[in-house]
Amino acid sequence: MNENTKDLTKIFKALGDENRLKILSLIYTKECKCNEGKISCLTETCIKDLSKLLDITTPTISHHIKELVNAGLIVTKKDGRWVYCKINQKTFLKIYNFLHKFLTK
Numbered sequence: 001m002n003e004n005t006k007d008l009t010k011i012f013k014a015l016g017d018e019n020r021l022k023i024l025s026l027i028y029t030k031e032c033k034c035n036e037g038k039i040s041c042l043t044e045t046c047i048k049d050l051s052k053l054l055d056i057t058t059p060t061i062s063h064h065i066k067e068l069v070n071a072g073l074i075v076t077k078k079d080g081r082w083v084y085c086k087i088n089q090k091t092f093l094k095i096y097n098f099l100h101k102f103l104t105k
Contacts, residue, residue, distance in 0.1 A: 007072070008098055011091065014071035020064050023050055027074060027085050044077065044084035 014020055027045045051061045065085060068074045072091040077084050 004094075004098075007094065011071045011073060011095060014067050014073060017064070017067070019054065019056065019060075020068055022054055023061070023064055023068065023085075024073065024087070026050055026053055028087055044086045047076075047083045047085065050085075 051058045074085045
């Protein structure tokens with residue numbers, strides 16, 4: 001199995017969870033309501049807010065975030081006591097390229 005196939009297997013496994021798909025959607029739409037007034041709130045999503053928006057405990061959100069980071073789907077940044085997430089576009093380009101070949105002849 002080549003490295004790309006291993007990466008894609010990890011990615012699709014991470015995407016196979018309903019909560020992770022919801023988390024990705026929220027991160028993508030930049031649902032940050034922390035009201036901290038920080039510039040990062042304008043472009044990234046706070047884990048605390050994901051927990052509130054999805055009504056899931058913070059430890060459970062953290063577990064899902066870890067899986068998404070390990071699959072390369074998101075990146076995180078810690079700022080004080082807050083952890084912010086954003087989409088890793090390189091990984092989504094890899095997914096797009098893989099799936100696109102099935103649509104073209």
